[in-house]
Amino acid sequence: MKKVLFLLIAFLLSLPIVAQTYVQLSEKALEYVNKDSLEKAEIFFRKALKLEPANPHNALLFSNLGTIQRRMHRFNDAIESYTYALNMVPNASSILSNRASIYLEQGDNDRAYVDYCQILDVDKNNKEALLMRAYIYSVRKDYKAARIDYNKLLQENPVNYSARLGLATLNQREGRYREAIEIIEKLIAENPNDATLYVARGGVEKEMNQTDLALIDADEAIRLAPASVDAYLLRGELFLLQNRKYLARLDFEKAIALGVPQADLRDALKQCR
Known part of the structure; x- marks a missing residue:
């Protein structure tokens, strides 16, 4: 019995390993994307690309790879992936648009x-x-x-x-x-009810030296969107123009609490002293 079992194991080990196909690897990658397991998705996209480097569908794989890299905030890697895709399909509008938007985020x-x-x-x-x-x-x-x-x-x-x-x-x-x-x-x-529009009008009114009207718009924007950074920044600037430094400081500090880097408001905070 042991000899039979040994022969069976030896036979199974001698069989060729069935490798995953290009399509299977690609589908597995997409499954991980849908599960938001982006690192695993990247692994399977790369396996598919390595398996068939000349496959004409690689443009789509590189595009998908760029998108998940962007979601992981690896912007340089994403640009590289989109560029590889564009080498295959130079006029693909969606890929060009994705790469361009990253360039904009990077200030390029x-x-x-x-x-x-x-x-x-x-x-x-x-x-x-x-x-x-x-x-x-x-x-x-x-x-x-x-x-x-x-x-x-x-x-x-x-x-x-x-x-x-x-x-x-x-x-x-x-x-x-x-x-x-x-x-x-x-x-x-x-x-x-669009807070952005009240901030926009308030910004124009500020440049027209209509500070009181601009303050009304800034207040309305904050009422509609209490987490509007732009509204607090606008109102802080308006309070400074009115020499209401304490109120200006409160608004700038609120903007910082909402995510504005403190270094960006260093000069404004100095004016509030």
């Missing part, structure tokens, strides 16, 4: 701009690319180019929220305060 507006332009070369009406390119133009102070992109968005959809708010911000930066206020007030009429 120039590379993001290139990606958004590439998207628009293929899809001239891509909403996200137009919106983000307009933002980059605005940061560069190329207001004419930014206005063109915002207007193109509004031609396609006259009630586009982001484009209208972007255009209002652009008007503010160009000193066209009345036009900015008009746009924001129409948005508020449509979205009366």
